[in-house]
Amino acid sequence: MKEKIIQKASELFLNLGFKSVTMDDIANEMGISKKTIYTHFNNKTELVLEAVLAVFHEITCGIDHIQALQKNPIEELYEIKKFALQQLKNEKSSPQYQLQKYYPEIYATLKQRQFEKMADCTLSNLKRGVAMGLYRENLDIEFVSRIYFIGVSGIKDDQLFPMSQFPKAKLMEDYLEYHLRGIVTANGLKILNQFIKSTD
Secondary structure (H helix, E strand, O other), X not given: OHHHHHHHHHHHHHHHOOOOOOHXXXXXXXXXXXXXXXXXXXXXXXXXHHHHHHHHHHHHHHHHHHHHOOOOHHHHHHHHHHHHXXXXXXXXXXXXXXXXXXXXXXXXXXXXXXXXXXXXXXXXXXXXXXXXXXXXXXXXXXXXXXXXXXXXXXXXXXXXXOOOOOXXXXXXXXXXXXXXXXXXXXXXXXXXXXXXXXXO
16 A cells, blocks of 8 residues: 555656645545555655655666666667656656755755766766767766766756746757767767657
């Protein structure tokens, strides 16, 4: 039951926002009493934390699976982008903004975990790309991995990038191309161009 509550809460939070969804809403959606939710969670903050970590875990597992396929590093980044978009396809609200505003401690925990996960993922991608001659040899990979993380986090800011002007899928596409163009070699660019053409 606890897992079911986390799953339903995650869905509602992502669709409607962390602030908007009440414990009553979750109970009504599931056809259970609010008391049942409180036997598993002391309060809404606890449920928000569990839901956020569950979604993070799901995305992390998906990324691990893509990395395990050992595709060429450029293709790997496009696969991860595609997977991330599928995960976020139902986002109708701005969950990150609400999480940051109403649950700053949970947001800080999530951001730290995202950074650690993404640093691992990006560093490994950059090292392989350099070794394969697809990324430039003289890259400062620590710097590039952090700049990439800042960019991926920054484009989620709906005030800077309103969805009406920057649809999510196009924004992620443009940012990934921007990142890769800055680091690829001539060989890498040939592969990148195939992906740019195939997504047009």
